[in-house]
Amino acid sequence: MIVDERIVTFINSLDTKNSEILETVEREALATSVPIIRREMQSFLKTLLLIKKPMRILEVGTAVGFSALLMSEYAPEGCRITTIENYEKRIPIARENFRRAGKEEQIALIEGDAAEVMKQLEGPFDFIFMDAAKGQYIHYLPEALRLLPEGGVLVSDNVMQDGEVIESRFAVERRNRTIHARMREYLYELKHNDALVTSIIPLGDGVAVSVKQVPEAGRGARQSKRSEPAECGAAAEKRKGQEAENGKTS
Numbered sequence: 001m002i003v004d005e006r007i008v009t010f011i012n013s014l015d016t017k018n019s020e021i022l023e024t025v026e027r028e029a030l031a032t033s034v035p036i037i038r039r040e041m042q043s044f045l046k047t048l049l050l051i052k053k054p055m056r057i058l059e060v061g062t063a064v065g066f067s068a069l070l071m072s073e074y075a076p077e078g079c080r081i082t083t084i085e086n087y088e089k090r091i092p093i094a095r096e097n098f099r100r101a102g103k104e105e106q107i108a109l110i111e112g113d114a115a116e117v118m119k120q121l122e123g124p125f126d127f128i129f130m131d132a133a134k135g136q137y138i139h140y141l142p143e144a145l146r147l148l149p150e151g152g153v154l155v156s157d158n159v160m161q162d163g164e165v166i167e168s169r170f171a172v173e174r175r176n177r178t179i180h181a182r183m184r185e186y187l188y189e190l191k192h193n194d195a196l197v198t199s200i201i202p203l204g205d206g207v208a209v210s211v212k213q214v215p216e217a218g219r220g221a222r223q224s225k226r227s228e229p230a231e232c233g234a235a236a237e238k239r240k241g242q243e244a245e246n247g248k249t250s
């Protein structure tokens, strides 16, 4: 857990209930150890959807359909959701959940590997929710960028890998080093790609919210790409001292 457990418990204690079908699907998913979005992420998604009001949503990683159903309740009327899943055991359960909720018309489940499926999709999708294999996000990104229109929103869940992403690669178990390196690369790309403006938020297991922009639109065209890391502490003090001596203070 990357956020103090008591804070999360307190925030979640303020939550109101979801619809009956969401409560049921969530209960069933948790009882069968299917990973679904956490309570605090649920609230965040609802809020983002009510702000953005997307008419076409793409979800990467359906599991048993919980988050797709949640999004269908908070997106505007007429919004279509496409969701991708490749684990054959979960696909019939997700379909059944969409049927139980009466959402078969609104939610289209595509079976297959997201990397392949995304290449076949035609955009635009004005909201993309990335919630599949964390080590693959970096590979999905070019397609996500192709599918998003200007102003489109990309939400990537679980980007902190239970906090492991901040560790040096040597502190990470050897078998987790590839996924660790790929997630770092993904986060770097989200923050440095001129087509995106991204905020990484320590919510749940870490969520990145990115908005696609047209690079020429400016906003500094990402000076950070070339700039030195921010100076702090002793180094900054030393530099200021030297500048003062040279009469260069501003």
Ligand SMILES: C[S@@+](CC[C@H](N)C(=O)[O-])C[C@H]1O[C@@H](n2cnc3c(N)ncnc32)[C@H](O)[C@@H]1O
Residues within 6 Å of the ligand: 035, 036, 037, 060, 061, 062, 063, 064, 065, 066, 067, 068, 084, 085, 086, 087, 090, 112, 113, 114, 115, 131, 132, 133, 136
């Ligand atoms: C965390 S779960 C999704 C949870 C779901 N979004 C929810 O909150 O209700 C991630 C899902 O992504 C699926 N997945 C992983 N890699 C995938 C891939 N390459 N293509 C399609 N689905 C994939 C997994 O099988 C798993 O069911």
